[in-house]
Amino acid sequence: xxxxxxxxxxxxxxxxxxxxxxxxxxxxxxxxxxxxxxxxxxxxxxxxxxxxxxxxxxxxxxxxxxxxxxxxxxxxxxxxxxxxxxxxxxxxxxxxxxxxxxxxxxxxxxxxxxxxxxxxxxxxxxxxxxxxxxxxxxxxxxxxxxxxxxxxxxxxxxxxxxxxxxxxxxxxxxxxxxxxxxxxxxxxxxxxxxxxxxxxxxxxxxxxxxxxxxxxxxxxxxxxxxxxxxxxxxxxxxxxxxxxxxxxxxxxxxxxxxxxxxxxxxxxxxxxxxxxxxxxxxxxxxxxxxxxxxxxxxxxxxxxxxxxxxxxxxxxxxxxxxxxxxxxxxxxxxxxxxxxxxxxxxxxxxxxxxxxxxxxxxxxxxxxxxxxxxxxxxxxxxxxxxxxxxxxxxxxxxxxxxxxxxxxxxxxxxxxxxxxxxxxxxxxxxxxxxxxxxxxxxxxxxxxxxxxxxxxxxxxxxxxxxxxxxxxxxxxxxxxxxxxxxxxxxxxxxxxxxxxxxxxxxxxxxxxxxxxxxxxxxxxxxxxxxxxxxxxxxxxxxxxxxxxxxxxxxxxxxxxxxxxxxxxxxxxxxxxxxxxxxxxxxxxxxxxxxxxxxxxxxxxxxxxxxxxxxxxxxxxxxxxxxxxxxxxxxxxxxxxxxxxxxxxxxxxxxxxxxxxxxxxxxxxxxxxxxxxxxxxxxxxxxxxxxxxxxxxxxxxxxxxxxxxxxxxxxxxxxxxxxxxxxxxxxxxxxxxxxxxxxxxxxxxxxxxxxxxxxxxxxxxxxxxxxxxxxxxxxxxxxxxxxxxxxxxxxxxxxxxxxxxxxxxxxxxxxxxxxxxxxxxxxxxxxxxxxxxxxxxxxxxxxxxxxxxxxxxxxxxxxxxxxxxxxxxxxxxxxxxxxxxxxxxxxxxxxxxxxxxxxxxxxxxxxxxxxxxxxxxxxxxxxxxxxxxxxxxxxxxxxxxxxxxxxxxxxxxxxxxxx
DNA sequence: CAACTGGAACGACCC
DNA sequence: TGGGGTCGTTCCAGT
Numbered sequence: 001x002x003x004x005x006x007x008x009x010x011x012x013x014x015x016x017x018x019x020x021x022x023x024x025x026x027x028x029x030x031x032x033x034x035x036x037x038x039x040x041x042x043x044x045x046x047x048x049x050x051x052x053x054x055x056x057x058x059x060x061x062x063x064x065x066x067x068x069x070x071x072x073x074x075x076x077x078x079x080x081x082x083x084x085x086x087x088x089x090x091x092x093x094x095x096x097x098x099x100x101x102x103x104x105x106x107x108x109x110x111x112x113x114x115x116x117x118x119x120x121x122x123x124x125x126x127x128x129x130x131x132x133x134x135x136x137x138x139x140x141x142x143x144x145x146x147x148x149x150x151x152x153x154x155x156x157x158x159x160x161x162x163x164x165x166x167x168x169x170x171x172x173x174x175x176x177x178x179x180x181x182x183x184x185x186x187x188x189x190x191x192x193x194x195x196x197x198x199x200x201x202x203x204x205x206x207x208x209x210x211x212x213x214x215x216x217x218x219x220x221x222x223x224x225x226x227x228x229x230x231x232x233x234x235x236x237x238x239x240x241x242x243x244x245x246x247x248x249x250x251x252x253x254x255x256x257x258x259x260x261x262x263x264x265x266x267x268x269x270x271x272x273x274x275x276x277x278x279x280x281x282x283x284x285x286x287x288x289x290x291x292x293x294x295x296x297x298x299x300x301x302x303x304x305x306x307x308x309x310x311x312x313x314x315x316x317x318x319x320x321x322x323x324x325x326x327x328x329x330x331x332x333x334x335x336x337x338x339x340x341x342x343x344x345x346x347x348x349x350x351x352x353x354x355x356x357x358x359x360x361x362x363x364x365x366x367x368x369x370x371x372x373x374x375x376x377x378x379x380x381x382x383x384x385x386x387x388x389x390x391x392x393x394x395x396x397x398x399x400x401x402x403x404x405x406x407x408x409x410x411x412x413x414x415x416x417x418x419x420x421x422x423x424x425x426x427x428x429x430x431x432x433x434x435x436x437x438x439x440x441x442x443x444x445x446x447x448x449x450x451x452x453x454x455x456x457x458x459x460x461x462x463x464x465x466x467x468x469x470x471x472x473x474x475x476x477x478x479x480x481x482x483x484x485x486x487x488x489x490x491x492x493x494x495x496x497x498x499x500x501x502x503x504x505x506x507x508x509x510x511x512x513x514x515x516x517x518x519x520x521x522x523x524x525x526x527x528x529x530x531x532x533x534x535x536x537x538x539x540x541x542x543x544x545x546x547x548x549x550x551x552x553x554x555x556x557x558x559x560x561x562x563x564x565x566x567x568x569x570x571x572x573x574x575x576x577x578x579x580x581x582x583x584x585x586x587x588x589x590x591x592x593x594x595x596x597x598x599x600x601x602x603x604x605x606x607x608x609x610x611x612x613x614x615x616x617x618x619x620x621x622x623x624x625x626x627x628x629x630x631x632x633x634x635x636x637x638x639x640x641x642x643x644x645x646x647x648x649x650x651x652x653x654x655x656x657x658x659x660x661x662x663x664x665x666x667x668x669x670x671x672x673x674x675x676x677x678x679x680x681x682x683x684x685x686x687x688x689x690x691x692x693x694x695x696x697x698x699x700x701x702x703x704x705x706x707x708x709x710x711x712x713x714x715x716x717x718x719x720x721x722x723x724x725x726x727x728x729x730x731x732x733x734x735x736x737x738x739x740x741x742x743x744x745x746x747x748x749x750x751x752x753x754x755x756x757x758x759x760x761x762x763x764x765x766x767x768x769x770x771x772x773x774x775x776x777x778x779x780x781x782x783x784x785x786x787x788x789x790x791x792x793x794x795x796x797x798x799x800x801x802x803x804x805x806x807x808x809x810x811x812x813x814x815x816x817x818x819x820x821x822x823x824x825x826x827x828x829x830x831x832x833x834x835x836x837x838x839x840x841x842x843x844x845x846x847x848x849x850x851x852x853x854x855x856x857x858x859x860x861x862x863x864x865x866x867x868x869x870x871x872x873x874x875x876x877x878x879x880x881x882x883x884x885x886x887x888x889x890x891x892x893x894x895x896x897x898x899x900x901x902x903x904x905x906x907x908x909x910x911x912x913x914x915x916x917x918x919x920x921x922x923x924x925x926x927x928x929x930x931x932x933x934x935x936x937x938x939x940x941x942x943x944x945x946x947x948x949x950x951x952x953x954x955x956x957x958x959x960x961x962x
Numbered sequence: 963c964a965a966c967t968g969g970a971a972c973g974a975c976c977c
Numbered sequence: 978t979g980g981g982g983t984c985g986t987t988c989c990a991g992t
Contacts (some may be wrong), residue, residue, distance in 0.1 A: 492967080497987060502966050551965070593985070607975090607984070641969085642984060967992075976983075 458629045465619055465629060468529060468566050469539035472617065472631035478518035481618050481630040484580065485513040493544055493590035493612075493639040503549040503587050504614065504637065512634060514616045515580035516573050524618055526581050527561075528569045530588060531615035532604075533636035538615060540566035542596050543606045544639060546614075547587035558585040573618065588612065588639055610640035648672040648730040648738040657723065657744035662714035666696070666743075669707050674732050675700065679710050681743065683726040692716045696728065715745040722747060 458476045460466055474481050485506045494501040506512050514526060530544040545567040548560050558571045569586050573579040593606025614634040619627040638644055650670040658664040668679065683692040694713040702709035708730060715724060727740035 494966095495986060499965060499967095549965090553965095590986090610985095640984080641986095965992100967990100969989085969991100971988075972986085974983100974985085977981090 459622065459626055460619070460629055462619070462621065462625050462627050465627065468531075468563055468568070468615075468617075469537065471537055472629050474630055474632040476628050476630055479620055479628055479630055480517040481616055481632040482515050482517055483512060483614075483616065483632050483634050484515045485510065486635045487512045487583075487614055487637055489635065490638045490644040491588055492641050492644065493588040493610075494547070495590050495592070500547060500549060500587050503554065503584050511582050511584040512586075512614060513580055513582050514573075514632065515578065516618050516620070516630075517579070519620050520575040520579050522575065524573045524579070524620060526571045526573045527563075527617040528571065528583065528586055529563070529566050529615050529617075531613045531633055533611035533613045534609070538613065538631075538633050540564075540615075541612050542599075542602055542604045543591050543593060543609060544612045545589045545591060547589040549585045549587045554585045556582055556585045583614070586614065588637070590639060610643060611636045611638050613637065648674070648677060648732050650730055650738045650741050653741060653743075656742070657746055658712050659748050660715035660718045660720060660724070660745040661748065662712040662745075664712045665699075665709060666712050667707065667709050668730065668741075670730070670738070671706055672732065673703065673705050673708050673730065675703075676732075677703075677708060678731045679708060679728055680731060681713055681726050681728040682740070683716075683724065692726070712743075718748070720745070720747050 458466075458472050466472060485508065487504045488507045491504045492501050503511060514528075516524065516526070528546055530541045530546050531538045532541045546560075546569045547567075548558055548569055556571055558569050561568045561570055567589075571581045571583070571585070573581055591606075596602055596604075596606055613636055615631060616633075617629060617631045619629045621627050648670060649672055650668050652670070653666060653668040655664065655666065658666075666679075677698065679696040679698055681692075681694045681696055682690055685691045692715075694716075696710040696713050699709040699711065715726070717724075724745040726743050726745060728743050729740045730738040
């Protein structure tokens, strides 16, 4: 058997699941959230057709009967096996391989500490319960220079919140759904937290487990109760909640949880390497023995193993009706705190507000758990309802922006679930945030950055690998994880109700390729998960999961694992393959927004949150029980069908500058151009305000779906003495505008000598939505929200529309480190013109696309441009705060060979030489580059290509040019 | 036939 | 309050 009996106590998993199964589901429900509410309301398909078995209500036994035989079988298979199977057996199903059989990499892993796996008891492995939640930053390990991840859970436990609240002895109930630990408001290291109970909570309800939270569908394991009650029908897999279906009484539940917890802990501590559980249906993982992760499985956080099952298993249940309403009906994205949904279940969100006002009585936490031993089920991420910001969505950026996010100290330790973060974000501040707010208050990215990215080395103990939401560099010393071939900018994700839509493809054809440089001793496991692409730290995406693709055409062996609720695809990097992997086995699964949003503690909003990044990680053993963890994130990938179809995209244009007199012909190449597409030039002031706007005259005769030929309008002020940076975008309608592209008007006198334009500095190209909106759906609109930021760039329209959902200003007032500053990044488009070559340009490079070291940080990827921190070699920018600190930047870091850039640049014609990838990325490669002399210089000299581009970068470049 | 794909219908929201 | 637009989700059909 795969499992590692030795490492895992026989009773562990199996027994755990078993017991869990017996837990009374209803015990979890509180505050009126009864199990019935969830399932039915929330998921149409749930109850009936979908996955009966998953339905909480249905006893395991009966479940199958109901409607899905397949499902049932699966279910039984999984659960049954697990129950009886040896502990890890979960993996159980696997008759797979023996550890011996495991590929070297696996073994290696095993030998070395499992990445996510087993953490010493003291360090509970299960990362933050909820995907997307931020785990606490790793804390310094005893060994100098080494860090060890901190399971959120442990931290919390120690904290007041932890059990505090409820459990007196600090022992808190660790049931997957039940335990919702408080979020640490402080970014400080866990240790600190522990020491300072207050840090964890004020005793507010937040600190208590939230019974209510159970509502979160899918949360099976993690989040909470929801899992129990609302299995996702849709989800194909079994949910942890299933285990609870038969539960009969609370006491039992608690007890069970407790036991489970301890068992899990123990098991975890013993685990060596975690290999994911074989997916029930999915192809068995070839090599891994047990999956430590599985242990974490029921990660409290939210997506737990169950999720994995979900994902893995059959496609979602079939909704009873063809078009089942979302759980509870469509979620309303109202701004108000009032519950918008009609059904109670639905109102979850609305209820949040309510919760806030009336914190649910701390449920008695019968089983308090020992802080020291975090239970596997802790729901670390879930903040108490009260603390959960209401997720209401605001469509307009203005609104979103409205909330001034002033300097939020960075209280957050990063581990907080979003909600927590948000709520806690304000240091001394009251969390009232939610109170009057209709939308979410998002913690300042900066805070996170500081707290989490600080700049320590990516060295961890094998026993305590960094959580998925922990930023890691792409490069460290000689090691570098690089995405040699970036994925396409668009990949339509599939729903559980749909069939697979295939593996993510690369622009040039084929699939993304990831390579580890600087190491080739032995096989290593490459992990991949779907990360966010917003402006905040890279973290697992709550609404998307990696989906393992199998089939004849898939050559890369992989297996799925679940790490703290996030599905992770593991592949092997073999020395014989130069430590490179062709990612042809990774698809993207879209989870219903309603399902995810209902999760307790989930603060992210799914609406319009459709961009993701492929995140790759490798833990390279260094001996001494240490590993160097490096991570690379791909360019942003737009996963929605609509966006890809409707938004005009400018892939290239030429020229990128002309005299202020205008009149020159500008040719745009891209996609989705319509006969009535308009091209509007705009100029914004330092404050982001629209200063000039002029619609260009499009030559319809010379235009088509992929080409727009227009005449550059005359600039408003022909007497400028310096080049003027302006932007333009293609509009197919009110909300269908392409990202802005930069363009420069040159003074008549120095037309050929573009000088650095002051405007460039403060003003990032609109096209580069500061945050991640790679695809800026929102045009550069006048309503530029003004943030107190020093850099206007921060405020981009994008925010408002694209990510505004409630996410307030994404940028820290103080300004994130350069690398993180989304606003600073320049889009490819911009690059060319501005002469600022920055990361985006990278995307165009034929060479491997550097990934964002910190992955998410800057998530602002304008069209897919990865955001990269300044290259290591790059001279420190004075103004920029040390972001990375010690970390060398990730992949981005690589200096781009100037040549590479040049080649790609000019050479590309839209449509041809340029790899699609580049194009798609938003790398509007070609055209603009040639046109401006500076461009080439910039890229190379500026070193922008290496890292993220920042204002400074621009300036720097400018200086060079000058 | 299953896995992909591309389209588009439906319905809930949002403005 | 009603209409149009947007967007998520589900279906359908072709490859």
